[in-house]
Amino acid sequence: xxxxxxxxxxxxxxxxxxxxxxxxxxxxxxxxxxxxxxxxxxxxxxxxxxxxxxxxxxxxxxxxxxxxxxxxxxxxxxxxxxxxxxxxxxxxxxxxxxxxxxxxxxxxxxxxxxxxxxxxxxxxxxxxxxxxxxxxxxxxxxxxxxxxxxxxxxxxxxxxxxxxxxxxxxxxxxxxxxxxxxxxxxxx
Amino acid sequence: xxxxxxxxxxxxxxxxxxxxxxxxxxxxxxxxxxxxxxxxxxxxxxxxxxxxxxxxxxxxxxxxxxxxxxxxxxxxxxxxxxxxxxxxxxxxxxxxxxxxxxxxxxxxxxxxxxxxxxxxxxxxxxxxxxxxxxxxxxxxxxxxxxxxxxxxxxxxxxxxxxxxxxxxxxxxxxxxxxxxxxxxxxxxxxxxxxxxxxxxxxxxxxxxxxxxxxxxxxxxxxxxxxxxxxxxxxxxxxxxxxxxxxxxxxxxxxxxxxxxxxxxxxxxxxxxxxxxxxxxxxxxxxxxxxxxxxxxxxxxxxxxxxxxxxxxxxxxxxxxxxxxxxxxxxxxxxxxxxxxxxxxxxxxxxxxxxxxxxxxxxxxxxxxxxxxxxxx
Numbered sequence: 340x341x342x343x344x345x346x347x348x349x350x351x352x353x354x355x356x357x358x359x360x361x362x363x364x365x366x367x368x369x370x371x372x373x374x375x376x377x378x379x380x381x382x383x384x385x386x387x388x389x390x391x392x393x394x395x396x397x398x399x400x401x402x403x404x405x406x407x408x409x410x411x412x413x414x415x416x417x418x419x420x421x422x423x424x425x426x427x428x429x430x431x432x433x434x435x436x437x438x439x440x441x442x443x444x445x446x447x448x449x450x451x452x453x454x455x456x457x458x459x460x461x462x463x464x465x466x467x468x469x470x471x472x473x474x475x476x477x478x479x480x481x482x483x484x485x486x487x488x489x490x491x492x493x494x495x496x497x498x499x500x501x502x503x504x505x506x507x508x509x510x511x512x513x514x515x516x517x518x519x520x521x522x523x524x525x526x527x
Numbered sequence: 528x529x530x531x532x533x534x535x536x537x538x539x540x541x542x543x544x545x546x547x548x549x550x551x552x553x554x555x556x557x558x559x560x561x562x563x564x565x566x567x568x569x570x571x572x573x574x575x576x577x578x579x580x581x582x583x584x585x586x587x588x589x590x591x592x593x594x595x596x597x598x599x600x601x602x603x604x605x606x607x608x609x610x611x612x613x614x615x616x617x618x619x620x621x622x623x624x625x626x627x628x629x630x631x632x633x634x635x636x637x638x639x640x641x642x643x644x645x646x647x648x649x650x651x652x653x654x655x656x657x658x659x660x661x662x663x664x665x666x667x668x669x670x671x672x673x674x675x676x677x678x679x680x681x682x683x684x685x686x687x688x689x690x691x692x693x694x695x696x697x698x699x700x701x702x703x704x705x706x707x708x709x710x711x712x713x714x715x716x717x718x719x720x721x722x723x724x725x726x727x728x729x730x731x732x733x734x735x736x737x738x739x740x741x742x743x744x745x746x747x748x749x750x751x752x753x754x755x756x757x758x759x760x761x762x763x764x765x766x767x768x769x770x771x772x773x774x775x776x777x778x779x780x781x782x783x784x785x786x787x788x789x790x791x792x793x794x795x796x797x798x799x800x801x802x803x804x805x806x807x808x809x810x811x812x813x814x815x816x817x818x819x820x821x822x823x824x825x826x827x828x829x830x831x832x833x834x835x836x837x838x839x840x841x842x843x844x845x846x847x848x849x850x851x852x853x854x855x856x857x858x859x860x861x862x863x864x865x866x867x868x869x870x871x872x873x874x875x876x877x878x879x880x881x882x883x884x885x886x887x888x889x890x891x892x893x894x895x896x897x898x899x900x901x902x903x
Contacts, residue, residue, distance in 0.1 A: 362611065363604060374599035388600045395607045469590045488591035504743040513552045516584045
């Protein structure tokens with residue numbers, strides 16, 4: 340993410356040494372990003388807050404397992420994504436589209452075509468449609484799209500977060516893009 | 528449905544136009560060099576449908592990249608702090624992680640596990656589960672859904688107390704499990720509908736596979752094994768014997784509890800014969816529920832059959848299991864790639880497996896690979 344690796348590692352050492360305040364210093368700069376991952380994964384602010392809380396606590400609890408081979412930020416996203424996927428798989432939450440996305444879908448059914456690429460970035464409505472479509476692809480596909488596009492991770496980092504080979508990341512990413520397209524088109 | 532069909536047609540168009548998925552992805556991601564990119568653009572100009580698909584993917588990517596972060600709830604850090612403080616105060620001892628394979632092969636972590644309070648609770652749960660049959664299985668699965676090292680106020684672990692005292696939560700879980708037995712067939716059917724030219728319904732790919740590739744597919748849940756049976760049911764019989772007895776190594780085993788929808792999807796289109804063992808109905812909250820359907824052995828006549836290879840999800844274990852299988856059944860397994868992941872319900876509990884369910888799903892380190900025995 341940013342060039343804060345040295346600061347992060349210093350804070351990790353302080354937490355390991357028992358400094359009671361260091362955890363907040365470590366997590367605070369990341370809270371929006373981790374919450375953002377959860378929100379995109381589940382589409383519900385309240386649940387995303389719970390999941391982000393679980394993930395952040397888990398990060399601190401399991402800090403002793405962080406071996407420094409990857410960036411701490413990547414490792415945190417891995418923990419967070421595992422929390423989200425575990426929740427989605429266990430409760431099959433994807434079946435229950437949140438109210439937010441349902442209303443987005445309702446609003447979008449006016450038969451208009453897609454804006455051009457230039458217009459799309461500015462279009463809040465298109466963003467809402469895409470966020471809604473994102474919730475209709477499988478959690479694994481959603482995860483890879485969020486990691487790649489919304490979080491801007493490299494293929495190698497995604498492989499690390501999801502625990503899969505780089506080649507698998509690419510094939511899965513293509514399928515995910517294809518599924519998202521299908522979800523968008525079915526919304527038209 | 529029409530949209531799905533159109534989408535599948537366009538994916539096929541891409542293949543016919545000799546576009547490699549990797550090329551298309553690289554183009555969407557803007558990773559092709561100028562020369563390759565120009566070639567791709569020229570090719571796309573001749574294939575407007577594929578061009579539209581690719582343009583749509585690029586647009587989706589742009590929008591996703593522009594979504595940005597949303598501010599976390601103001602009280603998030605405070606909630607995290609409260610939870611951490613509560614745990615430091617000893618509200619709940621830290622769970623001692625027990626890997627399923629460790630439980631099997633190394634006694635010392637097991638002793639540590641039983642020495643912990645949580646371990647004793649779970650051991651007691653395991654005893655109850657084994658004693659209470661099917662309802663025990665349901666309760667064990669519910670335990671698996673309780674986050675280990677929970678970050679909120681500790682929730683009492685629901686235990687089976689006997690069929691007559693099953694809770695509403697347990698009843699709901701039974702219903703959910705039954706729904707899930709139907710769910711994993713859908714991705715296979717979708718894969719077929721998208722025009723992937725399956726060798727068998729839902730199965731694609733016939734190229735020889737490297738061990739590395741197999742391991743990657745194993746991790747994704749997209750690996751299947753096909754064993755040619757040149758001995759008129761001999762391989763099926765050998766696997767059935769393996770499924771009933773010990774696998775010998777303690778690391779992998781063959782399971783016969785194949786969901787019949789899965790078997791039906793993997794076997795050729797003719798209707799399979801379902802051999803469903805009789806189960807007592809589940810009595811929950813004073814009502815009878817249907818018996819779980821996932822304890823089903825499926826054969827298609829006397830020709831083809833399906834088993835599950837239950838193995839640690841790593842390359843070495845997979846090789847070990849396949850080598851051992853090959854030696855025991857006298858036939859060489861062929862590895863194939865499934866278009867979509869296949870999920871299976873957890874195995875019924877026994878003394879070895881009940882511990883798997885005490886861990887969150889994302890931490891399971893085992894994989895279940897369908898083994899299809901086909902007549903030669």
